[in-house]
Amino acid sequence: MTGTRPAWIVLDIEGTTSSTRSVRTGLYEYARPRLGPWIDAHPEDPEVRDAVARVRAEAGLAADAGTADVVVVLRRWMDGDVKATPLKTLQGQVWAAGFAGGELTAHFFPDVPPALRAWHAAGTRLAVFSSGSARAQESWFRHTGAGDLASLVDGFFDTVNAGAKREAASYRRIAEALGAPAGAVLFLSDVPAELDAAAEAGWRTTGVRRPGEPLEEAGFGRHRVVASFGELDFGEAGFREPDLGEPSFGEVR
Template sequence: MPIKAILTDIEGTTSAVSFVFDVLFPFAAEHLPDFVLLNADQPDVAQQLQAVRELSGEPQADVVRVIEILLGWIAEDRKATPLKALQGMVWAEGYKAGLLKGHVYPDAVEALKRWKQEGYALYVYSSGSIQAQQLIFGCSEAGDLSPLFSGYFDTTSGPKREAQSYRTIVASIGVPADEVLFLSDIVEELDAAQEAGLQTCGLAREGGELPGHETLASFALIDLTSY
């Protein structure tokens, strides 16, 4: 069946992994303590702090201890939903202040714009929060790319290495699984998407192969008519 929708990962796929690890994570680690201390009583922040307490098994943790837990999770790249939500809030302030600009590879920008013009529906699935995803594309070095996308998915849809997560996303998109192409640089994610019936294409920007999947070095090489 011809491809009708494209679901793309961010880190290592549309955007450099180094942007996340060398720019976004240090920014969050630097600014998150003050952000939490200043906003702990705000309902949306308080909700995430409570989720950290529950997830860490420390229901009585005070705000200072919660900050310590969060900084530890940042250091180990923990895929914890409340951490991602709080990081997204911190990054939002950074983008708004002009301190951050989202990195998106030029070949990805060009391909996504072309696919949108050609009528394909574009979606994002990343372990970063939906807010963080919207900020990377909405405040990118290439300008506001958010109009290109029809929807965003994060770990609230399930882990990226589990097939059920992709079934959930496909059901939300409303397109048959075999008409959705998933793009990622992680073979376990591609395997899970394939198990769920999606078409897959691996991105290996530094070269190499993602076994079991067509592997390309650039968005410019993706031929949607070949699926």
């Protein structure tokens, strides 16, 4: 089926552009032993001070709780995959330093870099919406084995500047920030609940079912589903989408 080309494609990261293991094992394990030293080494950084204060408040710690107590909470959140904003802020700073220092390289599925470059070259603008901090997202896209992909991306959105990923209001905020009608934005994600929220906000949606990923067997309802970005291409008549039943979005307004 060929439809109107979207003005924007917004990308999830974990399980969509990149393997869950590369994020949860690679990045999480890199950050785990470095969180405490990072906090102690940057006591005057306003983002660090604010993140530590928020950890204390959200975890019910004393206002003067030390770094060791804060790190216990951060690691517990990591183990539970809790999308806590102060955790994401601190992780993002640690990861950015790791990428800049050449200790980290981002993983992308092989079909992703050529698809992003093709979409960008064809005039479709790209953005990212992930629970990881916007800083971490940009570092992830900039330091890859396939070169700098951040230069292709015009917007990075997280739970701080957009909101929760399973709430329609977050997608409305992003569309407003992009200056695009909701129906002109296509969201790619492996999480059905995120796709549902985006569709509620009027976005186009396509589920990404990656072999071997945790949500490979998830039910995507009426959302179109692909296993590779190669199944989404540009044709002369516009943006080509797989004909997998009724779409979950309307025409571009």
